[in-house]
Amino acid sequence: MIYEDILTSLESEHRLRRIPDSQNGIDLISNDYMGLAQRRNEFDGEFRALCYDTPNSASASRLLQRDQEAHGRLETYLDALYGKQTLLMNSGYHANVGALSALSVAGTLTVSDKLIHASMIDGIRLGHGDTARFAHNDMDMLRKILERKASSYRSVIVAVESVYSMDGDVAPLYELVKLKREFPNIILYVDEAHAFGVFGERGLGLAEELDLIQEIDIIIATLGKAAAGYGAFIATSETLRSYFINSARSFIFSTALPPSLIAWNQLMIEKLTSMTDERRQLHELAQWFRNEVEAITGRGCQSRSQIIPVHAGSAEKAIAMAASLRENGIDALPIRRPTVAAGTERLRLSLSVALTREDLVKVLDAIRLSLL
Ligand SMILES: Cc1ncc(COP(=O)(O)O)c(C=O)c1O
Structure with a gap:
């Protein structure tokens, strides 16, 4: 079988992955x-009190779900923290695949850093717009691409991580924001998966630390890392939130996060803000x-x-x-x-x-x- 051959060659290249013990x-x-x-044991009492009678399954996609209370409460809380509109997503993977594929329509160019996470790459690949990449954190190369191409597109999505997951280095967010001022059709997309909870006065990420939250069009934060929960959210404008509800397929066609998990996520985010x-x-x-x-x-x-x-x-x-x-x-x-x-x-x-x-x-x- 072809797949056995693939596994054998992965093994011979020391690249075979196994779930570790x-x-x-x-x-x-x-x-x-x-x-x-x-x-987690410290928070058991608080969590149980919050979760009394809270379902462990949403039983439907967010668009079909009957009980939206826990989701709505957490989004309202996050809206106030960010001063943006937030939308819960089932995971960081769902968020990036759903949001980037939805953004990348005909008439758009998505320009991404070469070292972005696999979930962002997959989202861009699923889109229908044009794409380009720049060498890691190379703002000169990004500028050249923008000078050459930006005016031919309705929107240019510039996609980066704030803290890169494999090198731990950071994106030059100030410079990216400056470029956005020069090229007004840029939509700046920043994945804060490894910065949420860790950077910023309240732990909202590198954008908060640098006071750039309002300058960034789309912020992705995941809840399975510093927030010790599971899921993710997008913090953006009212228009883009509504657009994602209507076109991010990973949002539309997947069962929403369980309300009990949402309660845990909210408890953990509240703890994080004061750490x-x-x-x-x-x-x-x-x-x-x-x-x-x-x-x-x-x-x-x-x-x-x-x-x-x-x-x-x-x-x-x-x-x-x-x-x-x-x-x-x-x-x-x-x-x-x-x-x-x-x-x-x-x-x-x-x-x-x-x-x-x-x-x-x-x-x-x-x-x-x-x-x-
Ligand atoms: C930068 C980045 N974005 C997104 C994800 C995916 O997030 P999640 O684990 O919530 O699917 C990860 C890793 O898990 C990541 O490192």
């Missing part, structure tokens, strides 16, 4: 950046750790966030490094093609405020050993 070492894999998922001290603590920890990793590897680290890559250079080496860390009680995932480009295979270390410096000193020792 459960892990219980120092966790550098999960995206529980604010440590909220680990503290300003923890956010500062996480950023300090990450900065110290990045400096230590740079000293060990002798190579500069682009990361400006809690996501810190340690480059291995090949899939085989990345796997060996992860195995070596595991022997020392540390769980870290090797990242290979197609998630990252060949030659840039790495360990992706994801820090959480729940980790202590002592934990991370052990991690640094283990990294040193794995590089020998």
Whole structure:
């Protein structure tokens, strides 16, 4: 069978993915950046009180659902936080696939950073408009594309992440906003999956930290990472919210999130908004750790966030490094093609405020050993 051949060649290239056994070492894999998922027992009482008599299934798509109370309440809460109109989506994957495919109609150009997440790539691929890509964070290249092409389209969607999921570096949001002023048909689309909960005074993301929320047309935030829940939302204008309700197929043709989960999501987001001290603590920890990793590897680290890559250079080496860390009680995932480009295979270390410096000193020792 052709699929057996594909699996065999993946195996021979050290690229065969397997669902890992459960892990219980120092966790550098999960995206529980604010440590909220680990503290779930603390919130049990509050959650139960909120969830009394709340259904565990929406039983229909949002457009057909009878009970919209929990969804409406959370959207109203998020609208007030962002000063925008928000729309809950079933996951970050649903949000990007639904929103980008809906935006990319004939007469539009979608210009995206080369390192955007697979869910954004899939959304763009499903669209019918024209597409172009610029090298990662290369604003000169983006400008050249815009100068050449923007005036031929009704709308140009510029799609980026604020904190990149594999390198932990950040998009130049100020420059993007400046370009938007120069090219008025730009719709700026920013996926804050790894920044929501982690950046900004109330944890609303890098856009909040830089005071750019109102300048960005579409913000995507996911709830399965720092928010310790599941789902996502789009924060945008009233017009685009209405447009997504009418054309984002992942919104229209999928059962809505369960009301009980919505209640949990809201509880976690409320906690997140007041975790300003923890956010500062996480950023300090990450900065110290990045400096230590740079000293060990002798190579500069682009990361400006809690996501810190340690480059291995090949899939085989990345796997060996992860195995070596595991022997020392540390769980870290090797990242290979197609998630990252060949030659840039790495360990992706994801820090959480729940980790202590002592934990991370052990991690640094283990990294040193794995590089020998
Ligand atoms: C940048 C980015 N956007 C979207 C997603 C998808 O979000 P979700 O896990 O909620 O589907 C992810 C990863 O999960 C991501 O890293």
